[in-house]
Structure formats: C-alpha cells, structure tokens
Amino acid sequence: MISASLNARFTQLDPKSGKWPCEYPSAQGIKLKVATVSGSGAGVKEFGSGFGGIETGPNILVARSELKPSEIQDLSDIMPKLLEIKNKANIPLSFRVQVEFGDGQTQPDDETVRSLNLLLADISDDFQFEK
Numbered sequence: 001m002i003s004a005s006l007n008a009r010f011t012q013l014d015p016k017s018g019k020w021p022c023e024y025p026s027a028q029g030i031k032l033k034v035a036t037v038s039g040s041g042a043g044v045k046e047f048g049s050g051f052g053g054i055e056t057g058p059n060i061l062v063a064r065s066e067l068k069p070s071e072i073q074d075l076s077d078i079m080p081k082l083l084e085i086k087n088k089a090n091i092p093l094s095f096r097v098q099v100e101f102g103d104g105q106t107q108p109d110d111e112t113v114r115s116l117n118l119l120l121a122d123i124s125d126d127f128q129f130e131k
Contacts, residue, residue, distance in 0.1 A: 002030070009035050015058050101129060 003021060005011045011032045013020055018029030067075065086093035101116060102108055113129050120127040 002032070005032070011035055013057070097127075099129075107131070
C-alpha cells in the first residue's frame with residue numbers, strides 16, 4: 001500500500017524519513033506526508049515520489065514529459081551534452097522510462113505483448129510489459 005500511494009504520488013517521504021522500500025525492521029523509520037508539487041514550471045518536481053517507485057528527495061530536480069518517438073531520438077542526440085554537464089557538475093543524472101501500450105478499453109493480446117517484450121528485452125531484461 002505504501003508503494004502504491006507513493007507511485008500514485010498521493011504521498012511522499014518526509015525529509016526525515018528512512019529510505020523506502022526497506023526491510024521490515026527499518027519500516028518504523030518511514031515518515032509519509034501528503035504529496036506536494038513545486039518548482040519553476042510544469043513538469044518540474046523538487047520533492048516527492050520518483051518514477052517507478054524510486055524515491056527522490058530534497059535537492060533532486062525531476063523533469064517529466066510525455067515524449068513522441070521523434071523526441072526520444074532528440075533526447076538520445078543530446079545525451080553526450082547531458083553527460084558532459086553531469087560530469088562537470090559531478091552530480092548524478094538518472095533516466096527513467098515508462099512505455100504505455102493500450103487504450104484503456106481493450107486488453108492487448110498475448111502475442112502482441114510477447115512481441116513487444118522481445119524487443120524491449122534487448123534494452124533490459126527488466127523492461128517488460130506485464131499483464
């Protein structure tokens with residue numbers, strides 16, 4: 001339930017909270033609060049639940065956007081410049097990708113999902129659609 005609430009961005013970890021997810025004995029150190037969004041513009045969130053259940057915290061900026069396939073290519077084109085800035089600043093830079101397939105009405109068929117997962121497995125074994 002905690003992960004679901006964080007993933008849905010209803011709650012966020014308090015700055016004084018322990019890390020989530022965690023082992024059962026460490027759960028007593030988890031402190032949650034109602035999620036808030038702040039920042040300098042749309043798509044920027046300075047504190048809260050990260051993408052895919054990976055937590056962010058104070059002083060971690062997040063830029064989000066729904067990208068068209070051509071914009072994903074544009075992102076890959078600027079990757080060397082992004083990494084150069086990251087290295088110069090000596091601050092971590094992470095990328096989280098979510099791919100959605102479906103219209104919310106019809107369940108995609110198993111063969112189509114298998115075909116998509118075969119392609120995604122070339123990127124990462126963990127990058128898979130689940131039914």
